[in-house]
Amino acid sequence: MSDQITQTGELKIIGAGFGRTGTLSLKAALEELGFGPCYHMTEVFNHPEHVPLWLAATNGERIDWHDIFTGYQATVDWPSCAFYEELMQVYPNAKVILTTRDPEAWYESAYNTIYQISRRMNQTTRARMMQLIAKRFFPGGPGIGRITRKLIWENTFSNRFEDKAYAIQIFNQHIEEVKQRVPPDKLLVYSVKEGWEPLCAFLGVDVPAGKPFPHLNERGNFAGNKIVERSRRIAVSAAIGVTTLLALALFFLRKCSK
Numbered sequence: 001m002s003d004q005i006t007q008t009g010e011l012k013i014i015g016a017g018f019g020r021t022g023t024l025s026l027k028a029a030l031e032e033l034g035f036g037p038c039y040h041m042t043e044v045f046n047h048p049e050h051v052p053l054w055l056a057a058t059n060g061e062r063i064d065w066h067d068i069f070t071g072y073q074a075t076v077d078w079p080s081c082a083f084y085e086e087l088m089q090v091y092p093n094a095k096v097i098l099t100t101r102d103p104e105a106w107y108e109s110a111y112n113t114i115y116q117i118s119r120r121m122n123q124t125t126r127a128r129m130m131q132l133i134a135k136r137f138f139p140g141g142p143g144i145g146r147i148t149r150k151l152i153w154e155n156t157f158s159n160r161f162e163d164k165a166y167a168i169q170i171f172n173q174h175i176e177e178v179k180q181r182v183p184p185d186k187l188l189v190y191s192v193k194e195g196w197e198p199l200c201a202f203l204g205v206d207v208p209a210g211k212p213f214p215h216l217n218e219r220g221n222f223a224g225n226k227i228v229e230r231s232r233r234i235a236v237s238a239a240i241g242v243t244t245l246l247a248l249a250l251f252f253l254r255k256c257s258k
Contacts, residue, residue, distance in 0.1 A: 015076030
């Protein structure tokens with residue numbers, strides 16, 4: 001493995017690819033190669049203190065990126081992919097990995113996972129109850145909702161994500177902009193379907209012997225779905241518990257009044 005792996009204290013890899021392009025698989029692969037820990041949207045669940053920083057950056061305010069990335073060697077996925085140019089200035093020695101995917105497959109995946117989660121968490125009284133429960137059990141969850149709404153649906157897709165042609169146009173435009181703005185010697189345009197070889201060659205490390213490339217976060221295992229489902233179960237259990245307590249209270253009141 002290269003000397004890069006033994007260095008610490010700054011980002012060495014910046015992921016510029018949108019979410020749902022294999023970013024969780026890439027996170028696991030980079031950590032397997034020694035470039036960990038790797039930041040990903042899932043990290044915000046464990047670091048709710050990062051939410052105000054991401055929202056400030058989303059609103060165009062200047063932040064100290066070290067307040068988020070100290071201790072991390074890599075970052076992929078949203079929200080950081082939207083700030084790859086700023087991160088390149090702060091970490092000039094970092095390499096950039098642009099994860100790509102068939103645009104039609106990407107849109108279907110994004111629409112049926114992160115977009116639907118956002119819609120569910122913004123609708124109905126039950127959804128608001130689920131948000132309160134999510135805040136209790138997943139402190140960073142509501143913050144991720146705010147970041148997702150502002151950074152992805154508003155800033156990136158101009159609240160037009162349901163317009164498939166427009167969303168795919170933005171997706172393709174982002175890929176071309178990254179190719180133009182990142183020096184070729186620092187950029188890897190990469191699909192996780194390619195496996196270890198191009199990734200390891202780019203990073204100057206050996207392919208892990210006997211280790212299959214990780215393929216994580218398929219739609220059925222999408223982390224957001226699990227969180228929403230757990231919140232839903234807790235909400236249902238809470239509602240049943242409250243109803244039961246009210247019924248018992250009414251029973252004893254009636255019994256005492258006789």
